[in-house]
Amino acid sequence: MKRLVTLVTALAGIFAAVSPRAEMPATVVSEAHINNLSGKSGKGLSDAIRKEFKPQKLNGTDGLTCDLQDHFTGRTVSIINGCFPAGYESGEIVPHKWWTYIDEAGGDDIKKDLNNLIPMTADDIRRKSDLLPGKVDIPEFSSAYWSVGIGSIYGKETDLYSPPEQLRGRVARAFFYAAVMYPADIFTPRGYNMMDTDYPYFSVYGKELLVRWSKEYPVTPEEMEWEARAAAMQGGGNPFVKYAELSEYIWGDKAGEVYRVGDDPVPLHSTYHLEIDRVYLSSPHIPADAVWKIDGTTVTSKVLEASEIGIGSHDLEYSSESTGETGRMMIKIVP
Known part of the structure; x- marks a missing residue:
C-alpha cells in the first residue's frame, strides 16, 4: 500500500481540511485545531495557538442576546440583540488603551473581541479605567465585590484595582489570551508594568500574578459557557479556557515542555x-x-x-x- x-x-x-466558521459550535472549532498544537513548546506553542484560534470576525456584542453576571455589582444583566440595559455598557478585562497609541488595528481588535468583554456599569468602567489588576492595600473606592486604590509593584506604590474574586480566574485567562493573540511592538507605560513585547509577553509581576490566579480560580461553568458563545459568534474562543492546561506550558510549571494532546x-x-x-x-x-x-x-x-x-x-x-x-x-x- x-x-x-x-x-x-x-x-x-x-x-x-476543516474550515472554521463563526456559527460553528465551539467544540467543533476547537477540536479541529487542538491537535495542531501537539509537539509544540515555548514560543512555537504560543505562535501555533495564535494561528489556530485567532477569531475569524469581530463584531463585539452586536447581535448578542443572553443573561450575564456582572461580578462588579453582583447583578444579572440581560442583553437583548446587543443592547445593554440602562446604565450598562460593554466593559473590557484587558484595556485596549495599552495598545492604542501604537497599533490602532490591534487595539481595535481586542476592544471588539468577546473573549475580552464583560458587562459593566458606566461608573465601574470609569473607576477601573486602564488600571492594572492586583492587590489594593489602600482603597480609594471599595464595595462588597471589588476595590480601586494604591498597591505595590516592584516595591513602588501604584494605582491598581482588585477584581471581584469570582472574576479573577477569567481575568487571568483573558490576559493569557490577549498576550498570545495580540502581541505588540510597544505598550503604553502602564501596560509595560503588566505586559512585555517579547515572548512570553508578560512582565515578572504580570506572570506571577496571573499564573497564581489561574491556579487559585479554575475555570467555572459560567466561563465555559461564555467561551462557547464567543467561539460560536467569532469563529474562535479562548483556548486557555477550553484547554486550561495550555497556560502551564507557556507560563506555568511546565513552561518549555512539549505539549501533547x-x-x-x-x-x-x-x-x-x-x-x-x-x-x-x-x-x-x-x-x-x-x-x-x-x-x-x-x-x-x-x-x-x-x-x-x-x-x-x-x-x-x-x-x-x-x-x-x-x-x-x-x-x-x-x-
Whole structure:
C-alpha cells in the first residue's frame, strides 16, 4: 500500500481540511485545531495557538442576546440583540488603551473581541479605567465585590484595582489570551508594568500574578459557557479556557515542555520553526514500526530537532515491514 501526503495535507493527525466558521459550535472549532498544537513548546506553542484560534470576525456584542453576571455589582444583566440595559455598557478585562497609541488595528481588535468583554456599569468602567489588576492595600473606592486604590509593584506604590474574586480566574485567562493573540511592538507605560513585547509577553509581576490566579480560580461553568458563545459568534474562543492546561506550558510549571494532546504520539506537522521546534516522526495514520528517510537518508531517531534537519522543504518517506505500507510527504522548516 502506498500513500502520497503533500504539504497541503494536514499532517497533525487530521487528514481532512476543516474550515472554521463563526456559527460553528465551539467544540467543533476547537477540536479541529487542538491537535495542531501537539509537539509544540515555548514560543512555537504560543505562535501555533495564535494561528489556530485567532477569531475569524469581530463584531463585539452586536447581535448578542443572553443573561450575564456582572461580578462588579453582583447583578444579572440581560442583553437583548446587543443592547445593554440602562446604565450598562460593554466593559473590557484587558484595556485596549495599552495598545492604542501604537497599533490602532490591534487595539481595535481586542476592544471588539468577546473573549475580552464583560458587562459593566458606566461608573465601574470609569473607576477601573486602564488600571492594572492586583492587590489594593489602600482603597480609594471599595464595595462588597471589588476595590480601586494604591498597591505595590516592584516595591513602588501604584494605582491598581482588585477584581471581584469570582472574576479573577477569567481575568487571568483573558490576559493569557490577549498576550498570545495580540502581541505588540510597544505598550503604553502602564501596560509595560503588566505586559512585555517579547515572548512570553508578560512582565515578572504580570506572570506571577496571573499564573497564581489561574491556579487559585479554575475555570467555572459560567466561563465555559461564555467561551462557547464567543467561539460560536467569532469563529474562535479562548483556548486557555477550553484547554486550561495550555497556560502551564507557556507560563506555568511546565513552561518549555512539549505539549501533547492526550496519550497519542505527537503527530507530524507541515511547518516547523528552526530554533524552537522538534520533529516527531509519528502519526495515528502511520504504522508504529515505520522506518523513516529524510531527503533519502535513513534516520534512526523518531524525534529530531528542526535545526538538525535545516531550513527548507524536506522529503519524508516511510515504510512499514509489518503492513507493507509505504508513504511520502513534505515538511517545511522556516527560520
